[in-house]
Amino acid sequence: MSDFEYDLLVDLTEERGVPGYEDRVRELVREALEPHVDRVRSDAMGNLVGSVGDGDYDVVVPAHMDEIGFMVKHIGDDGFLELDALGGWDPRILRAQRVTVHTENGDLPGLIGSVPPHTLSEAEREKTPDVEDVNVDLGLDAEDVEEHVAVGDLVTMDQSTARVGEFISGKSLDNRVSVFAMLEAARRIDDPDVTIHFAATTQEEVGLRGAEALGVDLDPDLVLALDTTVANDVPGFEAGERVTELGDGAGIKLKDSSVITNHKVHRRLRTVARTEDIDHQFEVLPAGGTDTGGLQRTSGATPAGAISVPTRYLHTPTESVHEDDVGDVIDLIVAFLESEDGTNDYTL
Template structure:
């Protein structure tokens, strides 16, 4: 039986997922993507927002943007107290409930420091404390060093990421930054496989998506594309406690074709073309109707005027936690569907509504 993980570069996925890059400070992950994208494209450039764009030139004067954000949710140090404990400001959408007892890395000018977000023993909590709703402002990072040492090594504005290994769990891959590094991998795989497209294809590794689609909105003005295809993760609540209609997507059921999220209603002519293409090529897909949460689809759809936009999503369990999970077959389907969509885009399809 074939292993679904043989369909893509799994080792690169691990490297992408474990390379830090919080919103506005995507330098390390951008340089990795730059190195991987460079051999596959004709031109490569970046901008002042931190977006990186690699272009494969086609024969037609028609521009397609494929966008996958490279930033991950994280934190910025907002205060260091006298004893050396760090207070944090969130960069992106964290649920404070899952932060107790996590390991983190503090990224300083002098190098990375390991730390923990502690959780006091239940033996010492009052009933009121046990029932209290945690807030990000309550989180403290313990670096295991005295206050004087930390004062010398850590500054307000240093970045913090959750530390978690990326590894296989059955048919899944799990890790802390699969949102959105699985889509970045899909984009890189498509750039490798795309051969002489009819149109210009711009592979965009966008910045600052997790704090409001900011990189994509700026990029949409600069590139002024004729067509946009965004790549991102989406919710898979196919776990106990959720009814079928609440699950959004299911792991193992294929690539998700986005119909809407809170930032965009996608172009239904484009959706129909992608769906028919998947059926013709026997690529497993499922529809995605996401009631909350935005993506670069919205940032690019209207940044430079009305642009036909669609999105292909990777179903993901436990989003925005350190144990995000993706099915290997779903990721393979996303890559295959993206390549097929780009291979068959001639610039002659009418997406006007």
């Protein structure tokens, strides 16, 4: 296994934190980050920033800590909960899942059920599912549900993180694996030539909102964003549709739907990877935005690049990454930041 703190990755991925309610994750990040930076602060959006160095050139390294989830929008007379999605869900994978409902007085286990197929009509079997059709069953009568649950309570998937062969699989590797890589980089970097702001951002899954606000506050000279990316290296996809492949190394982002990265930045990433003999691949993501775009433009024109963790089965409870790719991502972050002295010209 690659040389990193696996238990911390498990803690981060198994913790719960949907957009706007990342509190539990933020405290884990704060605890892990504080020993390795000079100062830590949070803001009214919930972004957490740990800064190290005293150079007059500022580099921000964002990784979003929110996961996709739900908010309770209605409690039916029968005690079933109706949900509003926080982030992009594929409704096909929601049936027959265990969930946790986070209430003011504690967490409750729940189920998203699926009725037996032989009890459905032909039309019902062929119907395209929708998130709005999902209901949570708490195994309680309606009176008990009304007593414990309120509109606005949050719902997350109930899934543990585990090794599967050479993979690590869990419910929120998007994007806790990048938060973890950021923390590992902060642990390894000492006395940088520039000021580095390691930023655990919020509300990425609902529109890059935390990063956009943070860009105004920090006004960085350079952005190196961290996120997961698609690895459709599974049956049913042609080679050109795979985006990245697990086990082939860190992803160097060229574009996604929110950003075209600064080509001087991604070329320097490539040069660093080659010089340090770090496995890497190039990412052209046709759909899906990241904090890279959220920070590239919000405080004026900012050179921005990104390193991505190739991930299978994104936005499902079984997201999977290759442990070697995680190690390559950490190595590339560290090598890039340690070699950044603020004199590189990223203007185009």
